[in-house]
Amino acid sequence: MENNKLKESFKKLEAIVKWFDEQKEIDVEAGLEKVKEGSVLIKESKKRLKALENEFESVKKEIAKEI
Amino acid sequence: MDQKLLSQLKEWRKTTAQKEGVELFRVFPNKTIESIAQIKPQNKEELIEIKGIKEKKFCKYGEDILNMIKGNEPIIKEEEIEKPYTVSSYLNLLNDSLRQIKGRIQGEVTELDIRSSYLFFSLKDQKDESILRCFMWRKDYELCGISLIEGSEIITNGVSEIYKPSGRLSFRASTIELVGEGALKKAYEKLKEKLKEEGLFAAEKKKVLPEFVQRIGLITSSNGAVIHDFLNNLGKYGYKIKFQDSRVEGQIAVSDLTFAIDYFANQKIDVLIIIRGGGSLESLQAFNNEALVRKIANFNVPVICGIGHDKDVPLASLCSDLMVSTPTAVAIVLNKSWEQAINTIQKLERDILDKYQNILIIQKHRLEIIANDLISKFDFIFKKFDFIKSRINDAFISLSYKLEQKNKDLDQFSTIIFKDLKGYFEYIGNYLNNAEQKLRTINPLRQLELGYSIVSFQNKIVKSIKSLKKDDKIDVRLKDGKLNAQINKIIK
Numbered sequence: 340m341e342n343n344k345l346k347e348s349f350k351k352l353e354a355i356v357k358w359f360d361e362q363k364e365i366d367v368e369a370g371l372e373k374v375k376e377g378s379v380l381i382k383e384s385k386k387r388l389k390a391l392e393n394e395f396e397s398v399k400k401e402i403a404k405e406i
Numbered sequence: 407m408d409q410k411l412l413s414q415l416k417e418w419r420k421t422t423a424q425k426e427g428v429e430l431f432r433v434f435p436n437k438t439i440e441s442i443a444q445i446k447p448q449n450k451e452e453l454i455e456i457k458g459i460k461e462k463k464f465c466k467y468g469e470d471i472l473n474m475i476k477g478n479e480p481i482i483k484e485e486e487i488e489k490p491y492t493v494s495s496y497l498n499l500l501n502d503s504l505r506q507i508k509g510r511i512q513g514e515v516t517e518l519d520i521r522s523s524y525l526f527f528s529l530k531d532q533k534d535e536s537i538l539r540c541f542m543w544r545k546d547y548e549l550c551g552i553s554l555i556e557g558s559e560i561i562t563n564g565v566s567e568i569y570k571p572s573g574r575l576s577f578r579a580s581t582i583e584l585v586g587e588g589a590l591k592k593a594y595e596k597l598k599e600k601l602k603e604e605g606l607f608a609a610e611k612k613k614v615l616p617e618f619v620q621r622i623g624l625i626t627s628s629n630g631a632v633i634h635d636f637l638n639n640l641g642k643y644g645y646k647i648k649f650q651d652s653r654v655e656g657q658i659a660v661s662d663l664t665f666a667i668d669y670f671a672n673q674k675i676d677v678l679i680i681i682r683g684g685g686s687l688e689s690l691q692a693f694n695n696e697a698l699v700r701k702i703a704n705f706n707v708p709v710i711c712g713i714g715h716d717k718d719v720p721l722a723s724l725c726s727d728l729m730v731s732t733p734t735a736v737a738i739v740l741n742k743s744w745e746q747a748i749n750t751i752q753k754l755e756r757d758i759l760d761k762y763q764n765i766l767i768i769q770k771h772r773l774e775i776i777a778n779d780l781i782s783k784f785d786f787i788f789k790k791f792d793f794i795k796s797r798i799n800d801a802f803i804s805l806s807y808k809l810e811q812k813n814k815d816l817d818q819f820s821t822i823i824f825k826d827l828k829g830y831f832e833y834i835g836n837y838l839n840n841a842e843q844k845l846r847t848i849n850p851l852r853q854l855e856l857g858y859s860i861v862s863f864q865n866k867i868v869k870s871i872k873s874l875k876k877d878d879k880i881d882v883r884l885k886d887g888k889l890n891a892q893i894n895k896i897i898k
Contacts, residue, residue: 345769352776359783370787377780384773392766402755 345391348384352377412443414474422467424502427495433467434458446475494570501567509577511538512561512585515554520544527554529562529577540564542579549660550582551696552593559585563658583657583691590687591718594694598721601696606703606725613708613727616676617743622647623670623678623707625663627654632683632733636712639737643744648673654682659692667701677708677740680722681733684714693720702726712736854885871896 355377359370419433426433434442438458447453453471454464491499513529516537525547529538540562547554554560562579569576584590605611620643626633628651637647650666653659663680670678680702682693692698693713702709703725711726712733723729730736854860860883861868868874878893 349769349772349776352773352780356776356779356783359780367787367790370784374780374784374787377776381773381777381780384769388766388770388773395762395766399759402759 345384345387348380352380407440407444408446411446411474412440415439415442418470418474424495424499427492427498442471497568497570504566508565510561510563513538515556515558515560518554518556538577539574540577540579546580549664549697550657552582552584554582559589561585581657581660590691594687594718597694597696601699601721601725615708615728618747619676619740620644620646621675623673623675624649625652625666626681627652630683632681636681636733636737639734641741641744643741648675654692655689657691660695660698663692663698664701667705671706675707677710678705679710679712679736681712681736682714684716686716687718690715690720693722698722699725710736710739854883859884871898
């Protein structure tokens with residue numbers, strides 16, 4: 340997942356939450372689809388965040404080495 | 407290299423050149439002489455291997471050289487001893503010797519004659535009024551940055567020579583300088599005022615130093631502590647230093663400094679540094695030389711002067727883009743931007759790392775919130791579903807209760823019905839039995855069996871004779887069949 344994809348994922352996730360908020364009568368099937376979509380996005384985002392965190396830690400170490 | 411042989415060869419060359427009335431290099435250039443002293447050829451073949459010695463030169467000088475190499479004195483032919491010098495070669499011999507005697511002479515200027523490309527003047531000894539005639543090239547004079555007037559007390563550097571066309575001895579002045587603090591101070595103040603009026607010291611004329619200096623042009627003397635002070639204080643920031651050794655003391659330094667500045671004008675440098683230790687106005691006078699000061703003012707890259715001084719700031723420093731009073735201070739100025747940069751980088755590094763770490767934490771937190779939100783939304787769906795389910799369940803329970811009730815009602819009803827029905831059936835049965843009994847009793851067919859008959863006319867049972875007349879055709883039903891008859895007579 341690219342960096343901007345993470346941003347996109349957040350947008351999509353927020354749209355899903357908004358969708359739930361806007362429903363007066365929740366269509367359970369449509370809701371489940373949204374939750375499924377949301378869980379995939381959350382999983383991917385968590386993975387990406389972890390990767391970014393790892394990358395960041397290694398950059399931090401590199402900087403510490405250079406100075 | 408055999409130094410002894412080298413000096414012997416040089417001495418021989420000098421004598422030979424003088425005798426022949428030619429320049430030294432016409433006998434042998436320095437390089438050839440040095441090669442001989444280095445290789446020390448033992449025979450003709452080895453000697454002519456050396457660059458600059460061919461058959462002709464060997465014939466002329468070969469024998470002498472090989473003798474010298476073997477440790478013998480060069481053979482001096484008898485006729486040569488007796489051969490007289492020519493006027494010219496003798497004057498050359500004298501001039502060669504005179505050139506070795508460098509002079510720094512003080513005297514009063516008289517008989518000043520300034521021409522377009524050179525000038526003549528005489529120096530008069532104040533005590534016994536001895537006279538030394540002097541010659542100076544105009545460009546050297548201008549480089550000195552002072553104006554000669556008759557009566558000025560000056561010091562000049564140079565060598566003497568005999569001018570061959572006239573046979574007169576003249577002193578070839580290379581530099582001149584005014585004598586005494588008073589005169590120097592006067593000249594200094596005058597030039598300072600002039601340059602100031604021209605705006606050469608103006609702040610707006612100063613070039614801004616590049617932020618991160620890397621390529622440094624350095625002008626100073628390779629002797630003394632100044633260069634070491636400068637280099638020792640210069641940080642390790644990857645500086646690339648190009649160095650031009652220059653004398654820095656007295657008027658004589660002007661030509662070195664000028665040469666060095668001109669050299670750096672064509673070099674790729676970020677900044678030009680001119681440094682020397684402190685000194686009196688006299689020792690610093692090169693740095694108050696007008697031509698030099700103008701070169702510094704118009705130099706194409708920023709110039710930093712780190713020239714120590716007492717009261718009077720050297721004009722070179724005033725014209726430079728940045729002046730400090732010691733070479734160490736120059737090094738500190740150069741280091742400053744690098745040190746600041748390192749501090750800034752360290753601060754930025756901390757800032758960037760902290761900020762990014764915060765972003766990661768915020769994003770993680772945001773993701774957790776969204777995930778929890780979604781979970782709660784989904785839970786809500788299921789709760790709602792559970793609610794609906796429980797309502798349906800309730801409805802089923804209530805329905806089944808009602809059904810049971812109905813069943814019970816039905817059972818009750820059927821019991822009632824069956825109970826009533828039984829009576830009813832019994833009643834009906836009895837009724838039917840009675841009726842059957844009655845029917846049986848009243849059945850006309852039973853009457854027929856008793857011998858009665860049924861008369862019908864036109865399908866209607868005849869109950870009275872009044873409904874018949876004579877000749878009517880009637881049907882008569884008997885127990886076992888029918889018969890047709892015709893009325894003959896009606897009897898009342």
